[in-house]
Amino acid sequence: MTKAVLGIIGGSGLYDLPGLENVREERIESPWGDPSGAIRFGDIAGLPIVFLPRHDKGHRLSPTDINYRANIDVMKRAGVTDLVSLSACGSYKEELPPGTFVIVDQFVDRTHNRATSFFGTGCVAHVSMAHPVAPRLCMRIAEAADAESIPFVRGGTYVCMEGPQFSTLAESLTYKNLGYSVVGMTNLPEAKLAREAELCYATVAMVTDFDCWHPDHDAVTVQDIIRVLTANAEKAARLVGRLARDFPREHEECPAGSDRALDTAIITAPEARDPALLKKLDAVAGRVLNG
Numbered sequence: 001m002t003k004a005v006l007g008i009i010g011g012s013g014l015y016d017l018p019g020l021e022n023v024r025e026e027r028i029e030s031p032w033g034d035p036s037g038a039i040r041f042g043d044i045a046g047l048p049i050v051f052l053p054r055h056d057k058g059h060r061l062s063p064t065d066i067n068y069r070a071n072i073d074v075m076k077r078a079g080v081t082d083l084v085s086l087s088a089c090g091s092y093k094e095e096l097p098p099g100t101f102v103i104v105d106q107f108v109d110r111t112h113n114r115a116t117s118f119f120g121t122g123c124v125a126h127v128s129m130a131h132p133v134a135p136r137l138c139m140r141i142a143e144a145a146d147a148e149s150i151p152f153v154r155g156g157t158y159v160c161m162e163g164p165q166f167s168t169l170a171e172s173l174t175y176k177n178l179g180y181s182v183v184g185m186t187n188l189p190e191a192k193l194a195r196e197a198e199l200c201y202a203t204v205a206m207v208t209d210f211d212c213w214h215p216d217h218d219a220v221t222v223q224d225i226i227r228v229l230t231a232n233a234e235k236a237a238r239l240v241g242r243l244a245r246d247f248p249r250e251h252e253e254c255p256a257g258s259d260r261a262l263d264t265a266i267i268t269a270p271e272a273r274d275p276a277l278l279k280k281l282d283a284v285a286g287r288v289l290n291g
């Protein structure tokens, strides 16, 4: 049995996790470079929690400049089994107004300037992303949101754009017409890397705005987003508190195979593997590489 450790990545407006007890800050080194900042270890109701604000304190890092590989690698090194992203997003649906939490179940990648794999020359791997989030973790988040009377929707597609500029009207209308639910700039690299690192991953996309497609709303501005973010942050803290209190203390096996994703993924023959890359993969892929 593996002890459950809940990782939380805080997005825009979430640079702290109120309710986290016995907090200790630690800088964890990663062979993938610098993570966004120090990791905060603590607990809620006895459940170990590991918190990292992805833009760092003061929102120092842009979506493109975040070192997603280092962030996921340090979460793995910190013992995280289940990782929840709390993120701001724009909405493409009338029925998902600002303040709604969307427990996303699909992603579309529109980024073009991100490192989104730990693998490559010297150790090639292809994990499945057919079902990119961990269903049991999503179910527990939905139960927590329900218990806290937080307006939420289960399921939806998050389109991840490069940014940092917000979408053009043509892009916004295209994504809306394609049936996507929400837009953000950060979650797909994380979902891909979490899968490679065999972490159960879930996204809570917290709607802050209607992007620019909506005829009755002005184009999105950071000032408007910050106003909604403050209210969303209070709900997010309640959500995490409830999730932690009700979370199983032993890690539950993922029905989508998130925690065993590398069992069938590595294709490079043992004799063709690059020792330098294998060394960097110690945390992420140690389970399968070292037997």
Ligand SMILES: CSC[C@H]1O[C@H](OP(=O)(O)O)[C@H](O)[C@@H]1O
Binding pocket: 010, 011, 012, 054, 055, 063, 086, 087, 088, 089, 163, 184, 185, 186, 187, 222, 225
């Ligand atoms: C502050 S609006 C744009 C910014 O907000 C979202 O960040 P995060 O996903 O970290 O909550 C969005 O992806 C952009 O990075």
Ligand SMILES: Nc1ncnc2[nH]cnc12
Binding pocket: 088, 089, 090, 091, 166, 167, 183, 184, 185, 208, 209, 210, 211, 212, 220, 225
């Ligand atoms: N409209 C939007 N587009 C991209 N990222 C966002 N984050 C919050 N609102 C957003």
